[in-house]
Amino acid sequence: MITRRGFLRLIGGSVLSMVSLSAYAVGIEPMLLTHVKRYTLTPPHWPSGLKLRVVALADIHACRPWMTPERIASLVEKTNALQPDLIVLLGDYVDGMRLVTADVSAPDWASALSGLKAPLGVLSILGNHDWWHDYAAQVAGAGPTVARKALESVGIPVLENDVVRLEKDGHGFWIAGLADQLAIRPSKALGRHGFKGLDDLDGTLAKVRDSEPIVLLAHEPDIFPKVPWRVSLTLSGHTHGGQVRLFGYSPVVPSDFGNRYAYGHVVENDRNLIVSGGLGFSIMPVRFGVRPEILQIDLGQSRLSGAT
Numbered sequence: 001m002i003t004r005r006g007f008l009r010l011i012g013g014s015v016l017s018m019v020s021l022s023a024y025a026v027g028i029e030p031m032l033l034t035h036v037k038r039y040t041l042t043p044p045h046w047p048s049g050l051k052l053r054v055v056a057l058a059d060i061h062a063c064r065p066w067m068t069p070e071r072i073a074s075l076v077e078k079t080n081a082l083q084p085d086l087i088v089l090l091g092d093y094v095d096g097m098r099l100v101t102a103d104v105s106a107p108d109w110a111s112a113l114s115g116l117k118a119p120l121g122v123l124s125i126l127g128n129h130d131w132w133h134d135y136a137a138q139v140a141g142a143g144p145t146v147a148r149k150a151l152e153s154v155g156i157p158v159l160e161n162d163v164v165r166l167e168k169d170g171h172g173f174w175i176a177g178l179a180d181q182l183a184i185r186p187s188k189a190l191g192r193h194g195f196k197g198l199d200d201l202d203g204t205l206a207k208v209r210d211s212e213p214i215v216l217l218a219h220e221p222d223i224f225p226k227v228p229w230r231v232s233l234t235l236s237g238h239t240h241g242g243q244v245r246l247f248g249y250s251p252v253v254p255s256d257f258g259n260r261y262a263y264g265h266v267v268e269n270d271r272n273l274i275v276s277g278g279l280g281f282s283i284m285p286v287r288f289g290v291r292p293e294i295l296q297i298d299l300g301q302s303r304l305s306g307a308t
C-alpha cells in the first residue's frame, strides 16, 4: 500500500515532470531550438543542370513575446547565411492566437523581413491569418490586405494566383503563388456560411506560358490532391506539423486530410509536396516534437531525397 510520503513523492514528481515538460514545450523547444530542415530532391520535369537552393519561411506569426521583430531579424540572418538562390515566404505573418502580450504591427514585421537577401529575390504568398486579422478585407471579401501592402512596401512581391518566371544556370522556371484557400471567414452578420477560398489553381497555372518547371507556393497543403503532375514541387506551411507530433503522428492537424499532409515530404503519384513545420504558433504557445524550422530545399542535386 502506498504511504503518505510515497504518495506525496509521486505527486511532487508528477508536478515536477509537468512543470519541466511545460517549460520545454512552451519555452525551450519553440523559442530556442529553431533548426534548418534540409531536403535534397530532383522532382519531375526538373532539367539536369539546374541547381537551385530555395529557402522557405512559413508561419512566422509575429507577436510579443513569442515572435518579436528582433527574433524575426535573427531568423532573417540565419536564412541569409544559408546562401539561398531564392527565398520564399509561405504566409501567416500575423499572430495566430490570443495568448500574446502585444501585437507586432505589419510595418514592424515587414521591416524585419526586408533584410532577406537572395540573388533571385524574395517572393511571398499570404496565409489564412493574414486575411482573418484584416477586418476591412473580411467585410469587403477582397484585398489588398494589410499584410500584402506591408510586404509590397518593403519590396517583397506577393503572389495571389500569380506567377513569376526566373532564370538560373541558363534554365527558366516558374514560381506560382496561390491565393489563400481559407481567406474569407464565415460571418452571420455578413450572411456567409463556411469559409471561402480565393484560390484559383487552374487560372494561376494557365499563366505559365511554356513547359518550364513550376514550383507552386500554397499556404494550406489541402490543395495538393488537385495539383497536376505538371507542377514539379508544391511548398506549403499552415499545419505547424500539428505543433505537437509524436512518433510521426500529430494528434491535431488543421487539415481536412488529417495527418496525410501534416508535415514533411509527401510523394503521391510522382508529385512532390513539402510541408514546413513553420516557425510560430497558432491557438497555444506550445511546440513538442516539431521544432521551429527554416526549410532549405536543394533542387537538382544527385540524391533523390534526403533530410536532416
Ligand SMILES: [Fe+2]
Residues within 6 Å of the ligand: 092, 127, 128, 129, 219, 237, 238, 239
Ligand atoms: Fe495558416
